[in-house]
Amino acid sequence: MVLIDCGFSLKQLELRLSRINVNPLEIDGIFITHHHLDHAKSARRASEKWDAILHCSPETAIRMGWAPISECRTFGNVERIQISDEMSLLPIPIPHDDSDNVAVIATNGDGHRAAIVTDLGEATHELKRHLSGCSHISIEANYDDERLMTGPYPHSLKRRISGRGGHLSNLQTAEILQDIMNPKLQSIVLCHLSEKNNAPHLAESEVLMHIGEDYSGTISISTQDGPEFTIRVGELKNKDVRIRL
Ligand SMILES: [Zn+2]
Ligand SMILES: [Zn+2]
Numbered sequence: 623m624v625l626i627d628c629g630f631s632l633k634q635l636e637l638r639l640s641r642i643n644v645n646p647l648e649i650d651g652i653f654i655t656h657h658h659l660d661h662a663k664s665a666r667r668a669s670e671k672w673d674a675i676l677h678c679s680p681e682t683a684i685r686m687g688w689a690p691i692s693e694c695r696t697f698g699n700v701e702r703i704q705i706s707d708e709m710s711l712l713p714i715p716i717p718h719d720d721s722d723n724v725a726v727i728a729t730n731g732d733g734h735r736a737a738i739v740t741d742l743g744e745a746t747h748e749l750k751r752h753l754s755g756c757s758h759i760s761i762e763a764n765y766d767d768e769r770l771m772t773g774p775y776p777h778s779l780k781r782r783i784s785g786r787g788g789h790l791s792n793l794q795t796a797e798i799l800q801d802i803m804n805p806k807l808q809s810i811v812l813c814h815l816s817e818k819n820n821a822p823h824l825a826e827s828e829v830l831m832h833i834g835e836d837y838s839g840t841i842s843i844s845t846q847d848g849p850e851f852t853i854r855v856g857e858l859k860n861k862d863v864r865i866r867l
Pocket of ligand 2: 656658718721741
């Protein structure tokens with residue numbers, strides 16, 4: 623089992639894992655997408671306490687002050703990481719201000735793939751190519767354009783969030799999903815929604831407007847209080863890729 627990102631306090635994380643009956647000691651690896659604290663804060667301590675291997679890029683290790691080999695295992699972009707016999711992860715570089723961020727494609731070896739994509743200003747061609755073969759996609763829908771622009775944030779922050787290295791708007795996410803739509807895709811989870819600049823119904827309706835006619839799978843929203851549900855990708859017992867949000 624692998625945990626992707628570790629931004630809550632250790633106590634909060636253990637509480638949330640217990641809600642979905644996961645014993646943290648079952649976690650084999652912790653994969654950190656980038657050094658921002660909402661993704662990385664308690665990763666090193668969790669890795670130590672649960673005896674789970676911490677995986678991150680060399681840049682993230684430097685930014686977090688984690689020592690390679692003794693505290694973390696570093697990976698290169700698009701270098702497959704074998705987490706267990708059943709599961710591997712592929713990191714795909716994505717543009718996000720002042721960080722070495724990656725999206726993650728998880729595969730269980732039987733052809734089913736699941737993607738987790740957060741914190742990016744826009745989708746690269748390479749990312750879209752990988753997304754187009756996935757059965758499950760968790761992707762950020764961070765802000766609604768109008769709410770961000772008329773909201774309380776200072777002008778410079780608005781510019782950063784909506785810039786090429788910021789976050790995806792509902793519209794951008796909807797357009798990406800429209801672009802990569804294919805019959806394999808069965809479930810979509812919209813995540814990393816801003817509490818100030820977005821609302822679940824805005825994100826969902828924007829996405830539905832773009833893919834509603836071509837997509838028959840599920841769309842769910844992951845809120846900040848989660849985890850609320852489990853999504854299984856793949857059929858084989860004990861070999862499915864489980865995404866808990
Ligand atoms: Zn983030
Ligand atoms: Zn970030």
